[in-house]
Every structure is written in C-alpha cells, then in structure tokens.
Amino acid sequence: MMNVGIVSYGAYIPRYRIKLENIAAVWGADGQSFINGLQVKEKSVPDLDEDTVTIAVEAARSAIKKQNIDPSRIGAIYTGSESHPYAVKPTSTIIAAAVGAEPVLTAADFEFACKAGTAAIQTCMGMAGSGMIDLGLAIGADVSQGAPGDALEYTAAAGGAAYIIGTSDLVAVIEDTYSFTTDTPDFWRREGMPYPEHGGRFTGEPGYFKHVTSAANGLMEKIGTKPSDYDHAVFHQPNGKFPQNAAKMLGFTMDQIKTGLVVPMLGNTYSGSCMIGLAAILDEAKAGERIFMTAFGSGAGSDAFSITVTDKIEEIRNKAPTVKQLLENPIYLDYATYAKHKNKIKV
Amino acid sequence: MTVSRFWRKIPHRYNLIGTHCTTCNEYYFPPRQMCPNCRRDGNIESHKFEGNGEVVTYTVIHSAAKGFEMQTPYNLAIIKLDEGASLTAQVICHRDEMRIGMRVHSVFRKLGEESEKGMIYYGTKFVPD
Amino acid sequence: MRDVAIIGASYTKFGELWDRSLRDLIVEAGVAAIGDSHIQGEEIDSIYVGNMSGGRFVEQEHVGSLIADYVGLARELHVPATRVEAACASGGLALRQAILAVASGYDDIVVAAGVEKMTDVDMNTATDALAAAADREWEGINGATFPGLYAMIARLHMHKYGTTSEQLAEVSVKNHFNGSMNPRAQFQNKITVDTVLNSVMVADPLHVFDCSPITDGAAAVVVASADIAKKYTDTPIYVKATAQASGTISLHDRVDITTLDASVVAGQRAFKMAGMTTDDIDLLEVHDCFTIAEICAIEDLGFFKKGDGGRATAAGETALGGNIPVNTSGGLKACGHPVGATGIKQAVEITEQLRGTAGGRQVDGANVGMTHNVGGSGGTAAVHIFSRDR
Numbered sequence: 023m024m025n026v027g028i029v030s031y032g033a034y035i036p037r038y039r040i041k042l043e044n045i046a047a048v049w050g051a052d053g054q055s056f057i058n059g060l061q062v063k064e065k066s067v068p069d070l071d072e073d074t075v076t077i078a079v080e081a082a083r084s085a086i087k088k089q090n091i092d093p094s095r096i097g098a099i100y101t102g103s104e105s106h107p108y109a110v111k112p113t114s115t116i117i118a119a120a121v122g123a124e125p126v127l128t129a130a131d132f133e134f135a136c137k138a139g140t141a142a143i144q145t146c147m148g149m150a151g152s153g154m155i156d157l158g159l160a161i162g163a164d165v166s167q168g169a170p171g172d173a174l175e176y177t178a179a180a181g182g183a184a185y186i187i188g189t190s191d192l193v194a195v196i197e198d199t200y201s202f203t204t205d206t207p208d209f210w211r212r213e214g215m216p217y218p219e220h221g222g223r224f225t226g227e228p229g230y231f232k233h234v235t236s237a238a239n240g241l242m243e244k245i246g247t248k249p250s251d252y253d254h255a256v257f258h259q260p261n262g263k264f265p266q267n268a269a270k271m272l273g274f275t276m277d278q279i280k281t282g283l284v285v286p287m288l289g290n291t292y293s294g295s296c297m298i299g300l301a302a303i304l305d306e307a308k309a310g311e312r313i314f315m316t317a318f319g320s321g322a323g324s325d326a327f328s329i330t331v332t333d334k335i336e337e338i339r340n341k342a343p344t345v346k347q348l349l350e351n352p353i354y355l356d357y358a359t360y361a362k363h364k365n366k367i368k369v
Numbered sequence: 370m371t372v373s374r375f376w377r378k379i380p381h382r383y384n385l386i387g388t389h390c391t392t393c394n395e396y397y398f399p400p401r402q403m404c405p406n407c408r409r410d411g412n413i414e415s416h417k418f419e420g421n422g423e424v425v426t427y428t429v430i431h432s433a434a435k436g437f438e439m440q441t442p443y444n445l446a447i448i449k450l451d452e453g454a455s456l457t458a459q460v461i462c463h464r465d466e467m468r469i470g471m472r473v474h475s476v477f478r479k480l481g482e483e484s485e486k487g488m489i490y491y492g493t494k495f496v497p498d
Numbered sequence: 499m500r501d502v503a504i505i506g507a508s509y510t511k512f513g514e515l516w517d518r519s520l521r522d523l524i525v526e527a528g529v530a531a532i533g534d535s536h537i538q539g540e541e542i543d544s545i546y547v548g549n550m551s552g553g554r555f556v557e558q559e560h561v562g563s564l565i566a567d568y569v570g571l572a573r574e575l576h577v578p579a580t581r582v583e584a585a586c587a588s589g590g591l592a593l594r595q596a597i598l599a600v601a602s603g604y605d606d607i608v609v610a611a612g613v614e615k616m617t618d619v620d621m622n623t624a625t626d627a628l629a630a631a632a633d634r635e636w637e638g639i640n641g642a643t644f645p646g647l648y649a650m651i652a653r654l655h656m657h658k659y660g661t662t663s664e665q666l667a668e669v670s671v672k673n674h675f676n677g678s679m680n681p682r683a684q685f686q687n688k689i690t691v692d693t694v695l696n697s698v699m700v701a702d703p704l705h706v707f708d709c710s711p712i713t714d715g716a717a718a719v720v721v722a723s724a725d726i727a728k729k730y731t732d733t734p735i736y737v738k739a740t741a742q743a744s745g746t747i748s749l750h751d752r753v754d755i756t757t758l759d760a761s762v763v764a765g766q767r768a769f770k771m772a773g774m775t776t777d778d779i780d781l782l783e784v785h786d787c788f789t790i791a792e793i794c795a796i797e798d799l800g801f802f803k804k805g806d807g808g809r810a811t812a813a814g815e816t817a818l819g820g821n822i823p824v825n826t827s828g829g830l831k832a833c834g835h836p837v838g839a840t841g842i843k844q845a846v847e848i849t850e851q852l853r854g855t856a857g858g859r860q861v862d863g864a865n866v867g868m869t870h871n872v873g874g875s876g877g878t879a880a881v882h883i884f885s886r887d888r
Contacts, residue, residue, distance in 0.1 A: 370639065374635075378635065382639075399633075399635065399636040399748075425654070425755065426650040426651070426653045426654035426657070426755055427650060427653060428646050428649035428650045428652075428653055428701045428702050428703075428704075429699075429701065429702040430641065430643060430645075430646045430649075430700075430701045430702075431698070431699045431700055431701060431702070432625075432643065432645065432700045432701065433641065433643070434625070434626065434629060434638070434641045434642065434643045434646075435622050435623070435625070435626040435629075436641075437641040440641070443641060445640065445641060445642055445646050445650070445701075446650070447650055447749065447750045447755065455750040455751065456636065456750050457633075457636060457637045457640050457642055457748065457749065457750045458640050459640055459641060464702075469653070469654070469657050480639055480640065480641075481639070481641075490639065492639070492640075494640075
C-alpha cells in the first residue's frame with residue numbers, strides 16, 4: 023500500500039464533568055467500589071448546546087488549524103458515532119459546511135459502536151492511499167448515554183477526535199491496519215430507544231477481549247512486530263480496567279499505555295475513546311516513536327493500527343489545544359444538573 | 370424557523386461569513402449587500418471573520434425566549450469583532466465572569482431546534498479567551 | 499401643507515380584558531373618539547390604524563378592512579382604511595399618516611387609531627410575537643428577547659454614565675404614581691424603588707417592574723384640517739410637528755448602543771418643523787417600554803445631556819410637579835402597552851392635558867406637549883408636537 027498516514031489531528035472535550043461518587047450517591051451505590059472497579063474517577067458531560075456534531079466540528083477545526091489545511095483538499099468526510107443527532111441526515115455534511123470543505127467531496131456517517139471512528143480512518147486510508155482523494159477527514163465523536171442507574175451510566179461520556187488522513191506531509195505513518203469482525207451481540211441499541219442494552223459480563227471475554235486480542239495479535243503477526251517494538255500503546259477504553267488487562271494479555275507494559283490512558287479523568291467517549299487516547303500520545307510522542315492502537319466496537323469488531331511518528335510531529339505542537347489542556351479546568355456538576363444536560367429529564 | 374430560511378444562512382452562521390465594502394473599507398457582520406455609506410457606489414465582497422472580539426455590552430437573560438428555556442439563565446452579548454463589525458451572540462461562561470471589554474473567541478454550538486422532530490440549528494457562540 | 503388639529507380623542511381601559519376582542523376594543527375607542535369630535539361618520543375621509551401583530555396574536559391580518567367594517571364604515575360608506583405597522587411605533591406612524599393625509603389637502607377629516615389584543619395567546623407566544631420587532635435572523639435566533647436587548651442598553655448606560663438600578667426604578671415609581679390617577683391605566687398601584695429592585699430579574703439588570711406589561715387596548719384620535727376644526731370643538735389641539743426617522747433594526751448595528759439615533763433625528767426634525775426647542779415643551783409622553791428606554795428618550799430628545807437622564811429622574815425633574823413632566827398617563831409601564839395603541843394613546847393624553855381635562859394628572863399651564871413613540875429597540879421613532887395655539 024502507498025505511504026499513508028496522519029497529516030493532522032485534533033480533539034475536543036467538553037468542559038463539564040461529573041464525579042462517579044455523585045452518580046453513585048443518587049442510586050444508593052458504593053461510589054468508591056465503582057471507582058476502584060472501573061478505575062474511572064469522573065466523566066465528561068456535554069454543555070446544553072453541545073452534541074456530537076458540535077464536538078466533531080471543534081475537533082475537525084482543531085485538526086485543520088494545526089496544519090493550516092486548505093479545506094478544499096478534503097475529498098471525504100466520515101463521522102463515526104453512536105449518538106448522531108439525526109437518525110437520517112448525516113453529521114458529516116454539517117461538518118463539511120462548518121470546515122469549508124463543501125461541495126466537492128463524498129461524505130457519509132458511520133456507526134459501529136465505539137469503533138466507528140477508526141473504521142472511518144481505515145476508509146480514508148484506502149481512499150487516500152489509492153489516490154481516489156487527496157485528504158480524508160475521519161472523526162470519532164459521541165455524547166454517549168447510559169441509562170439512569172445502569173452500570174454504563176458511570177462511564178458514558180462526551181468527546182471526540184478528528185484525523186486528517188493523506189499520503190504526504192505526514193506527522194505519523196500508518197504502516198498497516200488489521201481488523202477482526204464477528205456478529206457478537208455484546209451491546210446494542212434499538213432504533214428509537216434512548217439507552218443501550220448490554221450483555222453484562224458477556225461484553226468482556228467474548229466481546230472486548232476476544233476481538234482486541236485477535237486483531238492486535240493478527241496485526242503483529244502480519245507485519246512481524248512484537249509489543250516491545252512499540253513506545254506507546256492505546257486500546258479502547260470503556261473503563262480503566264479493560265485496556266490494562268488487554269495490555270497484559272498481549273504483552274504490553276503499563277508504561278507503554280500510560281500516556282494514552284485518558285479514561286480515568288474522561289470516561290468512555292465511545293467513538294472518541296481510542297482516537298482521543300491516540301491524540302494524547304501524539305501530543306507528546308517524539309519523532310521515530312512507534313504507536314500500537316487497537317479500537318473495539320460492540321457488535322463486534324476491533325481495528326488495530328501500527329503507527330510510526332515522523333519528525334514533522336514537532337511542527338504541529340501547540341497550535342491548538344492538546345488533550346491535556348482539554349482535560350484541565352473542568353467544571354463539576356451535581357447529578358440533577360448533569361441529568362438536565364443529558365436530556366434525562368423529559369420536558 | 371423554516372428549513373430554507375435557516376439553510377440560506379448556513380455558511381454565515383457556521384463560519385462567520387459576512388461582507389466587506391471595498392469602496393469604504395467597512396466590514397459587515399451580519400452580511401449586508403448594500404453598504405449604508407456607499408449604497409449603489411459600494412463594492413461588496415464576501416469576508417470570513419476571524420472570530421475574535423470583545424464584549425461591548427451584555428445581559429443575563431432569566432426570562433427565556435421561546436425555545437431557550439433549558440439554558441436559562443444565559444448570557445447574551447453584543448460583541449465587536451476585531452475587524453469592526455458587531456454582532457449579537459450568546460457567551461458561554463458563568464454569568465459572574467461576564468465583563469464589558471472581555472476578550473472572546475468563536476465556537477461552534479447548537480443554537481436551538483425547531484422541535485423534537487424538527488431541524489437542529491447550529492451556529493456560532495463565543496467563549497472567553 | 500395645511501395646518502392640522504386633533505378634534506376628538508379617546509382610549510379604552512387598558513389591561514387584561516378577557517371579554518373584549520380586537521374588534522370590540524377598536525369599535526369602543528373609535529366610537530368614543532368620533533363622539534368626542536362631534537363629527538358624523540359620513541364625514542370621515544379615511545382611517546389609519548396601527549396594529550403590530552393581529553396575525554400572531556389573533557390570527558387576523560387585513561386589520562384595516564376589519565376595523566372599517568366593524569365600526570360600520572365599510573358596507574355603505576366604503577371608507578378607505580389602512581393598517582400601519584412599525585412594531586411598537588405602529589400607533590405613532592398611523593397618527594403621522596393621518597396628519598399627512600390632512601396636511602396634504604387630500605383628506606379633511608381622518609381617524610388615526612391603534613389597537614392590540616395581546617392576551618388571547620399565552621405569555622411565551624406573546625413575548626415571541628413581540629420579538630419579531632427585533633432582527634429575527636441575527637438577534638432572535640440567539641435567544642435575544644426585548645427585555646434582553648434593552649437590558650444590554652441599560653448595562654452599557656450604567657457602565658458609561660454611572661446610571662444605577664435605583665435610578666431606573668425611579669422611572670417606574672413615577673409612572674405608577676401618575677398611573678394611579680388615570681382610571682384607564684392597567685396598573686393603578688403606587689410602588690416604591692424597593693418594589694422594583696426586589697422584583698424578579700427578567701434580563702439583568704432589568705427586573706419585572708422595569709418592564710412594561712402585556713396589555714389589551716385601543717385608542718383613537720380624529721384629526722381635521724385646522725380651518726374647519728372650530729366647527730367641531732372649542733379646543734382643537736394643533737399639530738405643530740410630525741416627524742419620523744428610521745434607525746438600524748438591530749441593536750448591534752447601532753452607532754452608539756446607548757443612543758437611539760432614530761429618536762434623536764425624529765426629535766430634531768420635529769423641533770425644526772415646529773420652530774421650537776426643548777424649552778417650549780411643557781410635557782412629554784415618551785416610549786418607556788422599559789425604564790431605561792425612558793431615560794434614553796429624555797436624553798435623545800435633548801431634554802437632558804446623554805448620561806444625565808437617570809440622575810434627573812431620581813431628582814424628580816420629570817415628575818408631575820417637576821420641570822418637565824414625563825408620562826403623566828402612567829407611561830407604557832403603568833398605563834399599559836397595547837402595542838399598536840400606544841402611539842395614539844400618547845396623543846390622547848397630550849390632548850387631555852392641553853385641554854385641561856387631565857384631572858389629578860393635570861400639568862398646570864400645559865400649552866405645548868410632545869409625544870415620542872419607538873419601534874423595536876430603536877428601528878423607528880415617531881415624534882409629534884401639539885399646541886393649544888395654532
């Protein structure tokens with residue numbers, strides 16, 4: 023495949039947070055045990071006027087700003103989310119208008135639970151790598167919903183990241199990608215239903231771990247690498263425990279995953295999860311360093327990527343907010359205000 | 370607001386695209402096709418504003434306009450963009466932070482929606498620098 | 499241009515008038531004004547009626563025809579009737595159109611009326627209908643309300659000139675005091691500065707008591723050529739000036755947000771037409787849709803320096819017994835603000851004052867009065883000057 027990779031990237035995280043202990047208090051649960059069990063302390067909450075579209079736009083604009091990209095070069099926009107505000111009418115066309123990429127481009131919205139954004143990256147890789155387009159914009163963004171009182175409520179968060187994929191002026195080369203996909207109903211949401219359903223413990227081994235390890239091992243075998251070849255690794259982060267366990271199972275160390283492990287302060291941003299983790303790594307990675315990313319989406323599938331940072335990474339430092347900066351200065355909400363922000367109160 | 374009325378002004382609302390009269394060099398946002406200084410002698414071109422400006426005056430609205438009840442109370446301000454044009458927009462911050470002269474920059478947010486079934490209106494608001 | 503005079507004037511009770519419809523109100527005001535003028539219906543050459551939003555409030559447009567018909571002037575007499583709209587200045591503009599029709603020589607006797615029926619919709623809908631007086635595309639869509647726009651004027655006025663919330667409140671206190679002597683006023687209760695400051699905040703810094711209410715009501719005046727006025731009345735009230743000016747529709751495009759240039763220019767045009775200055779005016783009816791609006795009005799019309807309106811009000815200079823009484827009717831705040839009717843009601847108040855029939859509200863020796871009517875946040879202003887002398 024032609025040399026293809028990341029030309030620029032950007033992330034966006036809303037400023038509001040709620041602490042897990044505040045959620046637990048409402049439901050009469052033991053907050054500390056949830057914090058320990060999930061290894062998450064707090065999660066992000068969208069503002070009343072934010073949604074997947076606004077988050078995606080801010081992330082995309084951030085990516086464009088970092089490299090001063092001419093938006094007319096963008097030939098494709100794909101936004102992956104499980105909380106697109108319209109069931110029919112693509113988020114991606116609104117983004118096209120908001121970044122000035124209209125009208126000569128193709129666009130569509132993706133859905134694959136938490137890995138819709140990485141699926142978009144793979145699509146853009148193919149389109150750019152084959153010469154079909156000059157640049158592709160792949161976004162993963164969500165304002166995910168957890169049913170009140172359900173386990174998922176503790177981690178369902180809001181955020182997104184955007185990647186501009188191309189074949190030249192790369193800040194990171196994507197050497198290869200490998201996916202493992204099966205029909206595994208570990209977590210789903212029916213059309214019209216406000217909250218998702220999940221299979222409880224079934225989401226672990228047959229879901230997350232089977233697919234993540236299969237895709238990760240499959241990629242390393244295909245390209246002949248091993249965990250110690252990488253400086254950083256990032257796995258889908260539905261909570262703090264799963265990516266740490268996956269790392270152990272595959273032979274990655276805690277040191278390798280620590281930069282990309284954003285979930286303790288952020289929660290699970292679903293389609294944004296891996297992609298924000300990767301952005302956190304790119305914010306700090308040095309030229310020549312290698313990154314291993316494996317996303318997971320329920321339903322189920324995993325996309326694994328082997329990435330090498332180029333020396334161009336220094337050029338785009340600090341031209342737009344880093345993940346660290348986006349995590350700073352949070353505004354904490356109580357449960358009632360959080361419920362209002364998440365439209366859990368029916369008016 | 371109807372579909373076509375909103376759609377017509379999408380680039381202007383999303384991207385702060387206004388106009389500029391090259392005859393007298395005045396910048397206009399919201400966009401004006403007729404320069405009040407030059408009228409038919411004016412030469413109007415499109416102009417994309419940077420989105421940086423300062424708060425000229427503001428209020429905190431406690432009795433919301435129709436459709437804005439959930440956000441109440443919200444900050445409404447007149448912001449003078451650096452290029453010279455002034456516009457009305459919401460400023461997202463705690464009401465105690467609002468100051469005349471405060472520097473702000475633009476962000477992309479939801480302005481509202483027609484109804485639960487209807488169109489969602491996106492546009493530009495401002496946050497403190 | 500011929501001289502014009504008011505020969506008849508009246509307005510209905512202003513308030514929440516549940517059993518009165520739009521047409522009930524206008525018939526009542528029209529018939530009373532025509533009766534007061536001692537003319538016969540057949541003598542009416544045309545009608546101008548100010549009405550901001552029959553459509554949004556009672557789903558009724560074509561208000562000119564409706565009114566001509568229901569006051570009995572359509573089916574047999576076919577009197578021309580024109581609805582005039584300029585948001586809250588609809589009445590002032592209808593008055594001006596009537597005056598111009600007579601002044602031009604085209605008509606001899608014209609009725610200028612105004613009506614608004616606002617309480618048939620819920621408060622939210624009423625407020626939204628009023629917001630159409632602002633720039634819908636660029637102010638409304640961001641959640642701007644009328645109190646919000648005037649609150650921004652107040653905030654800047656306070657920042658630039660040191661005007662205080664207490665001074666704003668004094669406008670409301672004064673107007674309620676005046677309204678307590680006006681049996682047609684919506685509110686007849688006297689209030690204090692604390693009443694205002696303790697009332698709920700609507701749009702910082704304006705409280706509920708800084709804002710004029712939602713009101714039903716109608717008003718009408720009969721204007722005639724001055725040459726024939728004495729046939730009908732012993733006290734014709736002469737129109738010394740009629741002036742109108744437009745300003746930017748949106749507040750953000752205003753050159754100075756604390757100055758409504760439309761008011762300034764309309765005022766200047768009026769003084770020029772009448773050959774008068776502020777010294778010649780004995781009393782004012784100004785557009786106090788919000789307390790800050792009255793303060794800006796008395797500054798913009800030239801009665802006080804820009805920034806001095808708050809101090810002057812608090813010092814009692816615009817009180818009933820002050821140097822220049824303002825809003826003896828109770829203003830929009832206490833008398834009420836049925837949008838289309840206000841501009842005409844102001845003319846009725848001046849008429850009663852100049853005739854000496856204002857009862858407890860009478861300003862001694864009132865000879866010359868001025869009315870000031872504004873649309874939106876200053877997109878339109880209409881200013882009139884009336885005198886006992888021709």
